[in-house]
Amino acid sequence: MAERAALEELVKLQGERVRGLKQQKASAELIEEEVGKLLKLKAQLGPDESKQKFVLKTPKGTRDYSPRQMAVREKVFDVIIRCFKRHGAEVIDTPVFELKETLMGKYGEDSKLIYDLKDQGGELLSLRYDLTVPFARYLAMNKLTNIKRYHIAKDFDIAGNFDPMIPDAECLKIMCEILSSLQIGDFLVKVNDRRILDGMFAICGVSDSKFRTICSSVDKLDKVSWEEVKNEMVGEKGLAPEVADRIGDYVQQHGGVSLVEQLLQDPKLSQNKQALEGLGDLKLLFEYLTLFGIDDKISFDLSLARGLDYYTGVIYEAVLLQTPAQAGEEPLGVGSVAAGGRYDGLVGMFDPKGRKVPCVGLSIGVERIFSIVEQRLEALEEKVRTTETQVLVASAQKKLLEERLKLVSELWDAGIKAELLYKKNPKLLNQLQYCEEAGIPLVAIIGEQELKDGVIKLRSVTSREEVNVRREDLVEEIKRRTGQPLRIC
């Protein structure tokens, strides 16, 4: 392998030499001579199987979407976007990469997962890591203090100084609407508040500097037992066992508004200013959620912590509830499918004068949802159409390519979704088979006789029924049969 690497280096250098000579407009003889050397080196090198295999992949952590997967994705996005629009959101978009400085110091532990770009002799750039930080940068840059927007069909945020908990309640309503519409099974939205967490840690005796690391231990409670979390806190993170036990008494609790009221009476917690504020807001939030008819989907869960540094108030996370696996269906893992919270400090980090713009938002875990929907469709062996073609323009005899081209063009111009096979003389059977495979419902068949009579034979692919339709009525008949509203391109 070392030899191969050396040879590759030689090929590269010789290639550069040849390009250099060409640029310098060296004599044709000299270039030819050097090209000869290059070709010999390349022949010595031979084909590189491993290299070919290496090229034929996407980068780690990324994937392609096939037409079938995209069809699923489009349906999911359609549900999400319709919901965002129903709630009066505008759309914005920001670039795929940002200045490195824009992203620095916003994500805590997650920062190391950010991709940096190579310096191109100009700015230091990084690929965006989420849509929230670019959104905050956008607000500060454009001096906006009020906006309700969505971003790439998955992130929704409300920015502005409003009366407490009304936008927060709408975010939770949106989450519930989307998860219900997607029909991916029962779900529960866990709610907590950063201020309650911080207040709780304070009264339990955790030092300020350990808040974050103890927070991340607590966050594991949805996956591992309290015993394990306690071991981590005491063994790895140096917490006194009695402090851990006090935390344990709190974080193992979850419930509805009654738990909020109970904690408001808690002699210690109610003495902590931060916790008291958080609990008061949660109480108000539950009132609004009841008016929105979603209080039964919400669980106040003291173990919910959320990783990102920028949250400052209410936080939430939607999880799917495990359902007994149905016949032929693989059991779906429980996990977060949507999350969000309030981040009142982030915009101020970008503003030169530190002016704050309170924000609350949510993000839909579209990748996870795609996988769930895909898996379900596969289990049901459901066929997914990847095009919307209404009719295939076909011919039963030879030498009718020109007529097919004319007809398909007429249909396109009338707004009909139409295709033809790119063959001069395709067999009728092949044309019909194509429709079956692609799920195209209609075939418009041209023949010598039909041309003379001024009609087109319209065939239904599933019923195999055929009727002659006058050419001037064809567009209307296709629209009628495929239920497409009249719309001109």
Next chain:
Amino acid sequence: MAERAALEELVKLQGERVRGLKQQKASAELIEEEVGKLLKLKAQLGPDESKQKFVLKTPKGTRDYSPRQMAVREKVFDVIIRCFKRHGAEVIDTPVFELKETLMGKYGEDSKLIYDLKDQGGELLSLRYDLTVPFARYLAMNKLTNIKRYHIAKDFDIAGNFDPMIPDAECLKIMCEILSSLQIGDFLVKVNDRRILDGMFAICGVSDSKFRTICSSVDKLDKVSWEEVKNEMVGEKGLAPEVADRIGDYVQQHGGVSLVEQLLQDPKLSQNKQALEGLGDLKLLFEYLTLFGIDDKISFDLSLARGLDYYTGVIYEAVLLQTPAQAGEEPLGVGSVAAGGRYDGLVGMFDPKGRKVPCVGLSIGVERIFSIVEQRLEALEEKVRTTETQVLVASAQKKLLEERLKLVSELWDAGIKAELLYKKNPKLLNQLQYCEEAGIPLVAIIGEQELKDGVIKLRSVTSREEVNVRREDLVEEIKRRTGQPLRIC
């Protein structure tokens, strides 16, 4: 400035020291002491205006899209996607970045414009530069030989071994449909063929090694005069003047199918195998374009060259024709708004066995089109709605927040696009003003009396007419007035 940089470095180092101590669980006293030092250093450093300004921007060459710009973009994309679907295309998607090797050696001169990512201890990655090379990588990786697809609402391609010029003609038809639908003014599609260009260069006496560089000179003919191009060829690129003149005789010609026929009779050009193939195909292409009713939009232009290395046959580029500037409208520059061509060799570059998949495609210059549409809307001072909200839920009196929340929730659940102001007690005037600004057509007003009577006051924002609607009829009435088809979320 050098002093500032040194101070910044000290702050950074001290910050790292503090973080290290925290991780090592050093004593609280020690940490406090070190934090104190850090704060002093920071105070010394003071605020950095230049740095703040630096952060508040997007990377060079990128931009944000505001809600207004996104509304324009959505309309443009809607036209494009509807056309692609009309032509039976599937959708695929590929990652934002690719292995560096995937992109290397595919773009010729343009390669230096590719952004590389920093090595993250794994693979060498680059941001994708277009959608064509990732598409070819996708085909080779999935061993696909046949597909008609679009990609991010701007790139459309047909891959497969078909009878000549049928898919190529459809690509040109698609280009014309989209540009007509967008109503951005008159346009012309220039068509040429790489094989005609290569054949022409050969018979004029250009050496193989100079094809590409002479090609790039020729490509400038849409911007500068023939004299200037000739000067570049002879002066900078070392072409003999008589060779340049021979090229000039060809590349200054453009026309319709009659020019194709004339060149087929050209005693020299018709002797060149490549040129003959290209001309034969163009003749056939024009037949199909006539059947598609777009031959009047097409100009065979021997000066069209196209930069990218991967084209192998027909190439095309759509330009807007300069129209006399209308009153109040800035003159729009002429320029390419869509382009594409045939690239039969690209997939083979990725296939381990070099198997070829012929492809033809087009790309819409969406950024340019957005600017044109935006500029036009601005000139016309046309208001662009950035949301689709149908109704604002409002109240005329205080203490009706709960009732507003209940009603808006009912409307959302019925699929109505509705908003409310996030204020406990907003003034009616403010609520009406909000509708005027956001272009919301209806207001549903709740009052004490209306609640008692079981009605809602529905107000039209433009006509200011108000009628009482029974609460159970409200959804239907809003749908009727805003022309929304019945659709449940």
